[in-house]
Amino acid sequence: MPRYSITTFGCQMNVHDSERMHEVLRRAGYTEAGGPEEADVLVLNTCSVREKAEQKLRSEVGRLARWKRERAERVVVVAGCVAQQEGERLLKQMRAIDVVVGPDNIPELPGLLGDVALGGLPVARTVFDLDAPRFLVASPSPSTRAAATAFVTIMKGCDERCSFCIVPYTRGPERYRASDEIVAEIAALVAAGTREITLLGQTVNSYRDPLGALPRAPGASADDPDESEFAALLRRIAADVPGLARLRYTSPHPRHLTPSLVLAHAELAVLPRHVHMPVQSGSDRVLRRMIRRYTRAEYVARTRALVEAVPGLTLSTDIIVGFPGETEDDFAATLSLVREVGFKGLFGFKYSRRPHTPALKLPDDVPEDVKGARLARLFEESEALLAAHLSGLVGTTQEVLVEGRDKERGGERGAGGALWSGRTGRHEIAHIEGAGELDLLGEVVEVSIARANKHSLQAELTEAARAAARQQPRGDAGRPARRSLPVVAAGGG
Ligand code: SAM
Numbered sequence: 001m002p003r004y005s006i007t008t009f010g011c012q013m014n015v016h017d018s019e020r021m022h023e024v025l026r027r028a029g030y031t032e033a034g035g036p037e038e039a040d041v042l043v044l045n046t047c048s049v050r051e052k053a054e055q056k057l058r059s060e061v062g063r064l065a066r067w068k069r070e071r072a073e074r075v076v077v078v079a080g081c082v083a084q085q086e087g088e089r090l091l092k093q094m095r096a097i098d099v100v101v102g103p104d105n106i107p108e109l110p111g112l113l114g115d116v117a118l119g120g121l122p123v124a125r126t127v128f129d130l131d132a133p134r135f136l137v138a139s140p141s142p143s144t145r146a147a148a149t150a151f152v153t154i155m156k157g158c159d160e161r162c163s164f165c166i167v168p169y170t171r172g173p174e175r176y177r178a179s180d181e182i183v184a185e186i187a188a189l190v191a192a193g194t195r196e197i198t199l200l201g202q203t204v205n206s207y208r209d210p211l212g213a214l215p216r217a218p219g220a221s222a223d224d225p226d227e228s229e230f231a232a233l234l235r236r237i238a239a240d241v242p243g244l245a246r247l248r249y250t251s252p253h254p255r256h257l258t259p260s261l262v263l264a265h266a267e268l269a270v271l272p273r274h275v276h277m278p279v280q281s282g283s284d285r286v287l288r289r290m291i292r293r294y295t296r297a298e299y300v301a302r303t304r305a306l307v308e309a310v311p312g313l314t315l316s317t318d319i320i321v322g323f324p325g326e327t328e329d330d331f332a333a334t335l336s337l338v339r340e341v342g343f344k345g346l347f348g349f350k351y352s353r354r355p356h357t358p359a360l361k362l363p364d365d366v367p368e369d370v371k372g373a374r375l376a377r378l379f380e381e382s383e384a385l386l387a388a389h390l391s392g393l394v395g396t397t398q399e400v401l402v403e404g405r406d407k408e409r410g411g412e413r414g415a416g417g418a419l420w421s422g423r424t425g426r427h428e429i430a431h432i433e434g435a436g437e438l439d440l441l442g443e444v445v446e447v448s449i450a451r452a453n454k455h456s457l458q459a460e461l462t463e464a465a466r467a468a469a470r471q472q473p474r475g476d477a478g479r480p481a482r483r484s485l486p487v488v489a490a491g492g493g
Helices: 012-027 051-069 081-086 088-093 103-117 167-171 179-191 230-240 259-267 284-289 296-309 328-341 368-392 463-471
Strands: 003-008 041-046 075-080 099-101 123-125 149-153 196-200 246-250 274-276 314-321 345-350 397-405 420-424 429-433 444-452 456-461
Touching: 003 012, 012 041, 012 075, 012 103, 012 149, 012 196, 041 051, 041 081, 051 075, 051 081, 075 081, 075 103, 081 088, 081 099, 081 103, 081 167, 088 099, 088 123, 099 103, 103 123, 149 179, 179 196, 179 230, 230 246, 230 259, 259 296, 284 328, 296 314, 296 328, 314 328, 314 368, 328 368, 345 368, 368 444, 397 429, 397 456, 429 444, 444 463, 456 463
Parallel strands: 003 041, 041 075, 075 099, 099 123, 149 196, 196 246, 274 314, 314 345, 429 456
Antiparallel strands: 397 420, 397 444, 420 429, 444 456
């Protein structure tokens, strides 16, 4: 049986696509290799959102030429956004590649590999499924407990035209999945043991049911062009899958943070008290040039409404520094926004020119060292906010969804030798000490926060949680072990 290995770069969408590729390949009779060196088929699932991510692929393929020469039948597959962006060109530029497959063509991968095995020429398949969108569905195996957390795609593509962003080009226009299908997939995952679902989409909160099966959500306005059916979908999932512990989503666009979504957060206990809401800049001038279609004041008002509706809710964000024409004043406005909103997490990026984007018309005029200095300053600000937030939690009691053993997850190990790790309802990472003998995987447990690390919390089970956990049947006594999260070479974003 041929063995495969998948290396993933980039965002959660890519992580999710990789999980589906695992399933597609396994169903076609492939087995997972212990690592790339043991594999017959190596899949690189790529990201092209920034130039650096694309360069990573090119250097990886360069290294693979030697790996391929060791055995003639070895096959290299390039999937994901670089595959979609470059298509056939990749085959011409890099002779080591045998198959190029776009995100919408993943189900065709076994067939393409079969052709190559029979001596077919290198092939590129990068066609958007515009007429009949296909969504890859997780198929949890009945013999293994599902992962504690899982992604479910609700839409793909993007109709925004942010001037810096290549996503509309690599993922195509917006296509939505029927709410019935979404609910059925979530129900199946929860039945298999999953506790937390993250709804995925490029602009996840622009969701509309293609079959018109959702009632209008409370607070939804018929006249607001930014209104969507996302809040209605959240309400339907909460009602139809009562066993779900947490329902997250990524990544939303601030434009669709409408009153109906705020109300859903206020009323649905399943929505955790944390939202990642990309802002990109705190300067109106830059936001306009980025074609973000909201002002700083609108962003602040919308996120403030959310925080007022859900006390204690935290926000994190994405920010680009060094966008063409960004002045010191513009950047100062970004820093002041970070302080004003009080983000508790931040992904910061240096602007990177991408093919096919409107911003190519603007000169990339912020020097590299200035971009670097701004990014460092931005991180300084956000680290200080996070540190103050985390130390403020010391001594409090929190509910943590346990996602895995620390050593498996490569987490930040505290001095006390934490064994389990997971996330609080607000998404802070928590390492749980002194509970190694208990099977906590997939449990929502009560912990008290003992210390704050730089990016995480060190926690201990409360006495009540310890007593409750002791009553639980052990993972090795009758129920299959829950799968740990797949290991990926993540690139952020
Ligand atoms: N839905 C998100 C939004 O509202 O913008 C887009 C997610 S994007 C895949 C992840 C992040 O990468 C963006 O939020 C942005 O901060 C960053 N990014 C995208 N294009 C970029 C570019 N050309 N240069 C630098 N960073 C970029």
